[in-house]
Every structure is written in structure tokens, then in C-alpha cells.
């Protein structure tokens with residue numbers, strides 16, 4: 580077994596899944612993959628199963644009965660990875676928004692530079708490294724990251740990033756049972772928990788490119804979960820300390 584595993588959550592990613600799996604396995608550094616699929620009606624899971632014959636013991640899949648949100652998919656994925664011996668556990672989208680060639684930079688930040696957690700960051704030093712998002716989505720994501728930084732006081736520029744490498748000790752320390760957010764705000768909550776536990780977090784600059792195939796699963800509910808949930812999360816942490 581390798582020392583690192585990339586979790587790829589999927590819902591209707593038939594147009595991307597084979598290509599992203601091949602792109603991860605073509606990296607010089609060897610990574611395992613865990614796909615967490617929410618019973619995608621488009622056959623994503625069946626495609627992964629057919630590829631398992633080719634990538635024996637390197638490609639794994641968790642099949643969940645229905646779509647219950649990105650956060651819950653990752654939590655199940657983390658539990659599975661912690662039950663194995665991986666030291667480095669990644670989060671990565673299926674749609675090439677995160678370039679598999681950048682996996683090694685996140686890995687090196689943890690394995691060589693002493694980070695407990697590294698983040699593929701779009702907004703380091705007030706730069707905006709996003710390609711192909713429309714202005715509305717870009718402004719929403721950029722100001723969401725600023726808003727979260729302001730409320731939580733985390734020293735992280737891309738607080739909503741979904742391209743992350745955790746050393747396993749971070750996931751063993753954070754109480755995964757207590758993670759509340761089910762949507763993309765889960766990304767904020769994980770970073771906030773790592774920050775409260777004083778783990779060393781390094782941001783690695785990446786260029787985020789919007790998907791060319793398939794559709795984003797972002798919705799209004801996900802946005803309001805983030806806006807109100809972040810204030811709630813911060814207040815609770817103040818009462819606990």
C-alpha cells in the first residue's frame with residue numbers, strides 16, 4: 580500500500596471520472612485513489628468498478644445509497660482511509676478544477692516542509708488564480724473566503740478550498756463526529772478545526788480551472804449554510820474556550 584490516498588467525491592461525473600483516475604495514476608509519485616460515489620444515476624460508480632480490474636488494489640470505491648452532501652461523503656472517506664495505514668489523505672474534485680500535477684506540491688508541503696495540512700490555494704497574497712469562472716461565481720467565492728477569514732481569524736486566504744492534503748494525525752485529532760456542515764461549508768469547518776487545534780497549515784498556490792465537462796453541484800442552500808453557519812461556528816468556539 581502507498582503512503583498517500585486521494586479521495587475523489589463524485590455525483591454524476593461520468594464525463595470526468597475515467598480521465599481523472601488515469602491522470603492521478605500517471606503521476607510520478609504513486610497515490611492510491613478512493614472514489615466516494617453517491618449512487619450517481621449516470622453510471623459513475625460502474626465505470627470505477629470496471630477500472631478496478633486494471634488498477635488492482637490501488638483504486639477503491641465507497642458506494643453510498645444516496646446524495647447527502649459533499650461533507651458527509653468526505654467524512655465517510657476519511658474514516659475509510661484512517662482504517663488503513665495511509666499517512667497522507669487528499670481531497671480533490673473529480674472535474675479537473677484541481678490539476679492532478681499539483682498533488683505533488685501539496686504532498687511535499689506536508690512530507691518535506693513540515694505542514695500538518697496543506698491547501699491548494701487560489702487566492703494567496705490577494706491574487707486570484709481562477710480560470711473560466713463567470714464574474715458572479717468568482718466574486719462570490721473570493722468574498723466568501725475574505726468573509727470567513729475575517730470572522731474566524733484564520734490566517735488562510737482560500738478558506739473554502741477543496742484541494743487539501745491532511746497528515747493523518749489531523750484527521751485522527753479532529754472529532755469527525757462533530758463536523759456539522761454537510762455542504763461545501765464543510766471545507767471551512769475542517770480548516771477551522773485544524774486551526775483551533777493549532778496544526779501547521781501551509782497554502783500552496785494553484786490555478787483553479789472551472790470544469791469543462793459535467794455540471795457544478797453548487798446551490799443556494801450551500802451558500803446560506805456557509806454565510807450563517809460560519810458565524811454560528813465561531814460563536815460556539817468562543818463559548819467553548
Ligand SMILES: Nc1nc2c(ncn2[C@@H]2O[C@H](COP(=O)(O)OP(=O)(O)O[C@H]3O[C@H](CO)[C@@H](O)[C@H](O)[C@@H]3O)[C@@H](O)[C@H]2O)c(=O)[nH]1
Nearest residue numbers: 588589590615617648649652672673739741763795796797
Ligand atoms: N459524493 C458526493 N460528491 C459530491 C457531492 N456534491 C458535489 N460532489 C463532488 O464534489 C466535487 C466538487 O463539486 P462541484 O460541484 O464541481 O464543485 P464546484 O462548484 O466546482 O466547487 C468548488 O469550489 C468550492 C468552493 O470554493 C469548493 O468548496 C469545492 O470543493 C470545489 O473545489 C465533484 O467531484 C462533485 O462530483 C455530493 O453530495 N456527494
